[in-house]
Structures are given as structure tokens and as C-alpha cells.
Amino acid sequence: MEKVSYHTLRCLCSTSEEEMNQAFNIIFNKYRYLVYYVSFDILKNEEEAKDIVNETFMKMYENRRSFMSETKLKYFLLVTAKNLSINRYNKLKDHLTYSDDIGEKTDDEGVNIYLEKFKEVLDEEEYEYLVLHLIYGFNFREIANLNKLTTSQVSSKYQRGIKKLRDFYGGSH
Amino acid sequence: MKDIKKQFTEDFELSSKKVDLSFDVTQLEPNTKQTRHRFKHWPLVISLGCVATAIVGIAVPVMSNLLKIENKSVNKDTKTYTIEEIQLADKNTPGTDVKEPGSRSEFTKLNEVFLPDLQNPRANALDENEMNAYNSFANKTYHAIVDTSNSENMSYNAIGLYSILNNLYGASSSTLINNVLDGLLGLSETTRKIFYDKVVFANFYARENNTTQLRNSAFFNNEFIVNDDYIRKLTDFYCESYQISFKTRSKEMVDWVNQALHSEGFIDQQFLGLDLEGQSRTQLVLFSTLFFKNAWQNKYLTTNNVKGDFYLNDGTTKEVTYMTHSYHAPYYYDYGSYISVKDYYDNGDNSITFIIPKDHNDNIYELTESVNIFEEKEENKVLGINDDPIMIKMKTPKIKFKTDMEYNNALKSLGFEDMFNSELDTLSNAFSGNHSGTNFHMKIIKERNEVEFNEDGTTVKSVVMGSMNGTESVQREESLDVRLDQPFIYIIRDINKTPIFVGHVDNPKY
Numbered sequence: 001m002e003k004v005s006y007h008t009l010r011c012l013c014s015t016s017e018e019e020m021n022q023a024f025n026i027i028f029n030k031y032r033y034l035v036y037y038v039s040f041d042i043l044k045n046e047e048e049a050k051d052i053v054n055e056t057f058m059k060m061y062e063n064r065r066s067f068m069s070e071t072k073l074k075y076f077l078l079v080t081a082k083n084l085s086i087n088r089y090n091k092l093k094d095h096l097t098y099s100d101d102i103g104e105k106t107d108d109e110g111v112n113i114y115l116e117k118f119k120e121v122l123d124e125e126e127y128e129y130l131v132l133h134l135i136y137g138f139n140f141r142e143i144a145n146l147n148k149l150t151t152s153q154v155s156s157k158y159q160r161g162i163k164k165l166r167d168f169y170g171g172s173h
Numbered sequence: 174m175k176d177i178k179k180q181f182t183e184d185f186e187l188s189s190k191k192v193d194l195s196f197d198v199t200q201l202e203p204n205t206k207q208t209r210h211r212f213k214h215w216p217l218v219i220s221l222g223c224v225a226t227a228i229v230g231i232a233v234p235v236m237s238n239l240l241k242i243e244n245k246s247v248n249k250d251t252k253t254y255t256i257e258e259i260q261l262a263d264k265n266t267p268g269t270d271v272k273e274p275g276s277r278s279e280f281t282k283l284n285e286v287f288l289p290d291l292q293n294p295r296a297n298a299l300d301e302n303e304m305n306a307y308n309s310f311a312n313k314t315y316h317a318i319v320d321t322s323n324s325e326n327m328s329y330n331a332i333g334l335y336s337i338l339n340n341l342y343g344a345s346s347s348t349l350i351n352n353v354l355d356g357l358l359g360l361s362e363t364t365r366k367i368f369y370d371k372v373v374f375a376n377f378y379a380r381e382n383n384t385t386q387l388r389n390s391a392f393f394n395n396e397f398i399v400n401d402d403y404i405r406k407l408t409d410f411y412c413e414s415y416q417i418s419f420k421t422r423s424k425e426m427v428d429w430v431n432q433a434l435h436s437e438g439f440i441d442q443q444f445l446g447l448d449l450e451g452q453s454r455t456q457l458v459l460f461s462t463l464f465f466k467n468a469w470q471n472k473y474l475t476t477n478n479v480k481g482d483f484y485l486n487d488g489t490t491k492e493v494t495y496m497t498h499s500y501h502a503p504y505y506y507d508y509g510s511y512i513s514v515k516d517y518y519d520n521g522d523n524s525i526t527f528i529i530p531k532d533h534n535d536n537i538y539e540l541t542e543s544v545n546i547f548e549e550k551e552e553n554k555v556l557g558i559n560d561d562p563i564m565i566k567m568k569t570p571k572i573k574f575k576t577d578m579e580y581n582n583a584l585k586s587l588g589f590e591d592m593f594n595s596e597l598d599t600l601s602n603a604f605s606g607n608h609s610g611t612n613f614h615m616k617i618i619k620e621r622n623e624v625e626f627n628e629d630g631t632t633v634k635s636v637v638m639g640s641m642n643g644t645e646s647v648q649r650e651e652s653l654d655v656r657l658d659q660p661f662i663y664i665i666r667d668i669n670k671t672p673i674f675v676g677h678v679d680n681p682k683y
Contacts (some may be wrong), residue, residue, distance in 0.1 A: 006297050013204050018249055021198045028196050033189035044190055054192055066375065068295040114188045128592060137181050141470070141519075151470070159561070161175070166559060169180050 004030060004070040012064040028057055031074060034136055035081045036113060042085040043092075052088060055132070075142060077134075084144070121168045126161035133158055143170045177560075182253070192548060279395070279422050283404050283414040288377055289615070294385065295374040296668045303368045304670075306359025310335060311672050312545040313357060317583040326574045328622045330678030332372060333637035334580065336389050336461035337618060338366060341592075342640065343406035344457070344603035345614075353588040366409055373411050375667045382468035382630070383520045385667065387461070388433045392426050394419040394456045397643070398606035401490065413458075420449055424502060426458060427678050432633040433462040436528075440621060448616070448642055453595060455612065457603055457641040462676065467518035468630035471500040473569075475628055483570060483681055484533045484659040493570045495682045496628055501562035507654060508552045513549065514655055516567060518630065522668035525631065529661040536679075537660055540549040546662060547672045564652035570681040573625040580618045589615075595644045603641070624676055627683075633665065633674055 004027055011023035032053060039052040057069040059080050060073070115127055122130070132138040138146075140154045147154070289295065299307070311331040318329055335358065342354050342362070360368060376387040389412040393399050399416060409416050415566045417425055423442060431439050473496040482490040506513040509528045518524065528546060530537050557563040581593055592599050598612040623634040657678070665674040 002296075010196055015204050017203055020201070020204060024196075024198055024201065032194045032196075033186060035187060036194055037185075037190060050194065052193065054196065056195055058200070065326055069297060071296055072293070113191060114185070130181060133184060134178050135185055147481070162561065165181060169177055 002030070004073065006069070009064075009067050009070070009073065012061070012067070024057075026062065027073065031077050031136075032057075035077055035132070036073075037131060038078060038081045039085040039114065041124070042089055048092070049085075052081060052084050055084055059084075072137070073128070074136060076140075078146065078149060113154070118165075118168070123160055126157055126164070128157045129154060130161045130165065134162075155171050221364075232421060247361050258434070269384075273621065276306070278419045279396075280425065281416040282415055283393070283399060284312050284408045286413045286434075287579045287593045288388075288407060288411060289374050291377065291379040293380070294376065294378045294438075294520065294522065294668045297374060299368065299371060299671060300632040302360065302364070303371070307335070307368065307671060308545060308547040309359055310316060310357055311547045314583065315546070315675055316576070317561060317586050318580065321582040321586060322578060324576060326576060326677060327578065327679075328574070328576055328624055328633075328635075328674070329465050329578065330461070330620055330622060330635040330637050330674055332376070332387060332671070332673040333461040333463055333620065336369075336387070336412075337459050337637050337639045339369065340389065340391065340407055340410060340412050340459050340461075341600065341615075344600045344641070345592075346601045346613075347591060347597070347599040350589065350592050350599055352397055362665060370409055371669055372667070372673075375669045375671065376463075376673065380520075383518060383523070384464065384466045385523070386433065386464045387673075389413065389462075390426075390433075390460045392416070392417055392427055392429075392458045392460075393603070396454070396456060397604040397611075400603055400605040402493045403603050404612055418548060419447055419455060423447055426460070430462060430581070430636050431461055433460075433638065434464050436586070436623075439623070439634060440636060444621065445638070446617070446640065448515060453492045453616075453642045453644040455616065456643040457600075457638055459639040459641075461637045463633060463635040465633040465635075465674065467520070467523055467632065469498070469628075470517040470519050471498050476479055478571075478628075479568075481568070481656075481658060485680060486660055491680070493613055494683065495568045495570055495656075496626075497568045499564055499566045499652075502552050502565045502653075503561065503562055504556050506549055506567070507555050508540075508544075508550075509556050510535055510653075511537060512653075513546075514565060514567075514653065516565075516569075524666050524670075526664040526666065527655065527657060528664070529560070529655070529657055530659065533659055537662055546675075547664065562582070566654045568654075568656045568658070569626060570628055570657055570678065571683040572681045573623075573683045575623045577620070578620045578622075580620065581615075584618060595642070600641055611643045611645060613641060613643050616640045622676075631665070635674065 008023045008026050011019045012027075014020045014023070029095070035056050036049055038091045039049040039056075043049050043052070046170055047063065056077060060077055067076070113126065115122065118127060130148075132143050133140070135139045140151045140158065141159075143149075144151045191539070215300050314331065314334055315329060318327070336372070338354060339358060342351065343353065343402075345351050350650060358365060373387060376385045376554055378385060389407075389410065391407055391414045393413050393414070395416050399414075402416055413429075414587040415425065417423070423445060426445060427442060431437055445458065447458075449455070470491050475499045479495050479497060480492055481495050483493045484490055500516070502515060505515070511528060513522045513526055513528045515526050528537060528539060528541065529664045585593060595614050597614060600613040600615065601611075604615065618637070618639045620635065620637045623632075625632045660677065660679045663676050663678065664672045664673050
């Protein structure tokens with residue numbers, strides 16, 4: 001994936017609407033799926049997750065002056081998405097009737113969107129670490145901090161995931 | 174591995190695209206000129222109070238006997254003050270400070286330098302031109318220093334010398350010297366500013382286990398009027414500037430350096446070597462300090478230390494203490510007779526590169542004599558099987574050195590003879606007003622370093638000093654065993670992968 005340059009981060013604060021919109025769209029297009037995935041993983045609900053995507057990027061925009069690097073930006077997006085999703089989950093849990101309990105929706109239909117293809121191969125954590133490290137370039141230390149684990153725990157799980165993935169793709173070829 | 178990554182990314186995006194994710198940018202509040210101004214100049218927004226507080230918080234322990242009793246209006250306590258606080262007080266005290274430079278005031282602060290806040294290093298990748306220019310500078314100066322000195326366990330603060338030479342650029346009144354400086358530093362004056370901004374933002378932070386602080390200063394003697402244009406150029410390159418009486422206040426320089434390096438007694442007045450009497454007197458001293466104290470990402474345990482032989486260059490051996498640990502690295506470099514392998518610091522971005530021969534019979538300095546050790550060649554990169562990370566089993570000697578180096582001969586060999594010639598006036602742009610009959614030239618550029626590798630991490634304390642005189646007339650895993658048991662080279666890189674410090678270990682001492 002293409003890097004978000006320092007110039008793009010600065011253009012977020014540009015007085016030129018065109019420049020600002022362009023910069024915002026570059027960041028949005030790169031990280032929207034990550035934010036959606038993180039949110040969906042917690043909420044298991046498409047509409048709620050889409051709402052969180054919107055809220056997360058709004059918060060990112062509110063803090064646009066503080067991002068001097070892509071590393072800081074993507075970490076911010078991830079942490080914000082997680083926190084907003086957890087808060088939303090807790091709020092919804094209190095207001096739902098038993099039949100609407102989101103917990104009930106942790107069936108195949110809720111999880112399938114990402115893990116459908118890999119459900120026989122990867123567990124949710126392995127998949128998450130692969131997405132964060134392989135696709136979005138988070139290092140093990142950042143992933144460990146997010147999940148309150150040690151770097152070695154993340155590294156081991158990631159290694160297992162990569163091995164399974166290699167076998168999976170190798171087998172399908 | 175690339176295929177797996179590509180395939181996995183495609184599958185991920187395919188899953189995501191089943192959902193329509195769009196954003197209406199019209200809901201975003203437009204930026205006003207004030208917003209833009211605030212962002213562009215955000216370092217200027219940081220008040221002096223915040224910078225001073227941050228420095229106080231890090232550099233100087235504050236001892237306070239404040240009593241928190243609500244009814245008390247007056248409290249007596251003792252505190253230690255930083256140079257910044259003393260200067261601020263001086264500025265506000267009638268009769269102790271005259272704002273005109275060169276007016277024989279004992280102590281005048283000449284500029285305000287806004288350093289980054291100390292929270293986190295800011296990564297901002299160097300572009301190809303910047304990387305090539307700086308690597309070329311580091312390489313030329315490194316080899317010039319190696320060729321003109323035969324110090325054991327030599328170390329060299331590359332970014333410090335770069336800072337000093339860059340700060341001399343504005344003082345130079347010689348076209349020849351400017352051309353040599355341009356050729357050595359590379360880039361244009363404008364692009365050097367952009368590059369240096371990245372360096373400063375990557376190397377000024379203080380956290381619990383990771384601190385790197387690059388700082389610069391210039392001290393002018395109060396015999397001449399300082400050139401305002403030169404001060405502006407120094408300010409652009411984050412160089413704090415002061416004018417003092419070298420005869421009575423030279424201790425300010427010692428205090429500044431020791432405070433910047435968090436190390437009482439790191440230098441003393443003797444190190445400064447000022448010429449205070451006679452026809453040739455010191456008029457300007459430039460400093461560049463580097464304080465690097467970073468913990469290893471994968472800690473060494475003392476219980477894993479072993480004793481072993483270190484193979485010295487003369488063919489004999491010496492018993493030293495080795496630290497051992499293992500970690501994963503994505504790659505290393507194999508150059509045939511020697512390898513280059515990285516270890517990492519706790520913030521995950523700073524790294525140290527070890528360059529060592531494969532065979533005890535080879536000498537690393539001979540092998541790298543005509544090589545740019547700061548460039549990493551892609552064709553020599555070795556990845557793990559199927560691009561899996563490689564297990565590195567590292568054995569590193571514990572070391573602690575203090576070294577002093579002089580760079581006059583090395584710099585002369587790079588074309589700077591005129592700059593050190595006392596019969597030529599080559600650096601007079603540092604001063605304005607009437608100074609005819611005085612030849613401003615460099616007396617000495619030298620460096621003092623203290624380097625320590627132990628189980629916790631790496632500590633580097635370094636000061637580069639440039640002294641100018643005026644004569645009357647600065648799961649199976651592939652694994653790699655690395656034993657640093659013979660002379661080797663180490664290079665410390667910042668989060669932008671800029672090589673900021675390089676050293677040799679010839680004879681480990683701890």
C-alpha cells in the first residue's frame with residue numbers, strides 16, 4: 001500500500017479545500033477497511049461498524065494538527081476505532097432486548113465477512129495480527145501494546161499464522 | 174512472501190468491498206488561515222516555559238521543600254536552576270543584561286530556539302537525495318578520520334560533525350571553503366534545512382527507556398559584534414546562541430555541555446582549551462552534543478552472560494564478558510567476507526548495525542577500506558526462507574569507552590586547509606562591525622565520546638566542539654549466530670535510518 005507522505009499530512013490543514021479533501025481521501029481510502037475491520041470485529045454489525053468508521057475519521061480530522069508521521073496517524077486510527085467500538089458495544093448491550101443481543105450475532109453470519117475463507121485455518125487473533133502486520137505494517141511492539149501482550153507473544157502467534165497462511169495458499173495453488 | 178502478502182491483501186480488500194464505505198467530506202470543517210498558520214509554525218507555539226519545563230524535568234532534578242499549606246503566602250525553598258531559567262532571570266533584571274551584542278555584556282542570549290517536544294521521535298523518511306548526500310558525507314569523513322588517526326576503539330559522532338560544519342557555513346567568508354562545504358555536506362542550503370529538520374525531529378525525545386537528544390550551541394566572545402544574519406542562520410538550524418565574556422564566564426559553556434549530556438564533569442575548562450591572552454584569542458565556540466540512551470528491544474539477561482575470548486588484531490586473545498540474546502530480524506547483509514546485521518532498541522525504530530568479518534583471520538578495516546559502510550546494498554540482502562524472519566543469536570561484548578578525537582588533520586585532508594590557516598580571514602561572516610586586521614579561522618575541531626553497551630541498552634554521550642580564533646590580526650527458523658569476538662564496526666541509526674554515530678571496538682574494556 002502506498003505510504004501517506006508528510007506532505008499529505010500537512011495538506012490536511014491546508015486552507016485550500018481541494019488540497020485538504022484530496023489529502024483526507026488518500027488517508028480514508030487507505031485506512032477505511034482497517035477501521036471497519038477493527039470495528040466489525042467488536043460489534044459484529046455492519047451498520048454500527050460503518051458508523052464507527054465515520055466517527056473515527058471525524059476524530060482523526062479533529063486531531064489533524066498533531067500527526068507528524070503516518071505511524072502516529074495509523075496508531076491513532078486503530079486505538080480510536082477500538083475505543084469507540086467498545087463504548088458503542090457497551091452502550092448497545094444495555095439497551096438491547098434479549099432477542100436483539102449482539103452477543104447472539106456472533107454466529108457465522110457476523111464473522112464470515114473476513115474469516116469466511118480462513119475459518120478452518122486461522123483463529124481471530126492470528127487473522128488480526130496478520131492484517132495489522134502484513135497489510136498495514138504495524139510492528140509487533142505496537143500490536144502488543146494494543147492488545148496488552150508481550151512482543152514475543154505477538155511474534156509467536158504471527159509466526160504460526162504466517163505458516164498456516166503459507167500452507168493454505170500453497171495448497172490452493 | 175510477497176505472493177502471500179499480495180494474496181492476503183487482496184482477500185482482505187475483497188471482504189471489505191462487500192460493504193460500501195464512503196465519507197462525505199463536506200461535513201469537515203474547513204481550515205482557516207489561523208489553522209494553517211498554527212500547524213505550519215507549531216514548534217513556535219511551544220512557549221519557552223514549556224521547553225524550559227521539559228528541560229528542567231529531564232536534565233535537572235528539582236529539589237523543592239514547598240509546603241502545601243493553604244494559608245501560607247510565602248515559602249522558602251532551595252532549587253537548582255537551568256541555564257535557560259538563569260538567562261531569563263538575567264534578562265528581566267535591570268543592569269545585568271544589555272541587549273546589544275558585542276557590547277561587553279558578560280552574558281547575553283542571542284536567540285530563541287524551539288526544539289520539538291520530548292514525547293516521541295517523529296519519523297519522516299529521508300528521500301533518496303537526502304540519504305545519498307548524508308551517507309556520502311558520513312562515509313568521506315569516516316574514512317578521512319580512520320586514515321588520519323590510529324586510536325583504539327575510535328568512535329565518531331557523524332551527525333555532530335555535520336552540525337558543526339553546517340553551522341560554520343554561515344560564518345564562512347571564503348568561496349573556496351563554501352565550495353568544499355557544499356561538496357561535503359551535499360544538497361543545497363535550502364534542502365539541507367529540510368533534511369536537518371527531519372534529523373532534529375527524529376532525535377529529540379525523552380521517554381522512560383529511550384532518550385535521544387541532539388543539541389547545538391554557539392558561544393561568542395564579547396570582543397566583537399555578532400552578525401545578526403549569522404544568528405538567524407544558526408537559529409534555523411536549532412543552534413542556541415549566546416555571547417559571553419570568555420575570560421570570566423567560560424564555565425557557562427562547560428555547564429551547557431554537561432547539562433545537555435546529563436553528565437556532571439563530562440568536560441571541564443581544560444577540554445575547552447581557550448586562548449584568552451596574546452595575539453590569537455578564541456572568539457567563537459560551537460558545540461554539538463548527542464545524548465543517546467536507549468534500551469534494547471530484546472533485553473539481555475545477566476544470567477546469560479558468558480566469558481570468552483576476543484581475538485585482537487595483533488593475533489592475541491583477551492578474555493571478555495559477552496552478553497547473549499536471540500531475536501528475530503527480517504534480514505541481514507552478506508558481503509562475502511563480512512556481514513552486517515542489525516539489533517534493535519526498545520522503540521522499535523532505532524537500530525544498531527554490527528559489521529564483522531566471518532573469519533578471525535580477516536581484518537574488518539581492511540575489508541571495508543574502500544567501501545561506504547553506511548550504504549546497505551539491496552543485492553547483498555539475505556532474507557529468510559520464504560521471507561520468514563531469521564533468528565539471530567547475538568553475542569556482544571560488554572564495553573565502556575571514553576575517547577577523545579581531533580579532526581583537524583582529517584578535515585584538512587578533505588580540503589579544509591584554508592579554514593585552519595591563521596594567516597587567512599576565512600570565517601569573518603560570523604561577525605559584523607569593524608574587525609579589520611583580524612583573521613578569523615578555525616583553531617580546532619574535536620570530540621569527546623563515552624560509549625557503553627550493557628545488558629540494559631546502549632548509552633552514548635558525545636560532544637563535538639569547534640573553536641574559532643581571531644588572530645590580530647566544530648518454527649522452525651533459519652538462524653544466524655553472530656559472535657562479536659574480534660574487532661568490529663558499529664553504526665547507530667535514528668528512526669529515519671540516518672546513521673548518527675559510528676564506532677570501532679578493537680579492544681573491549683568495561
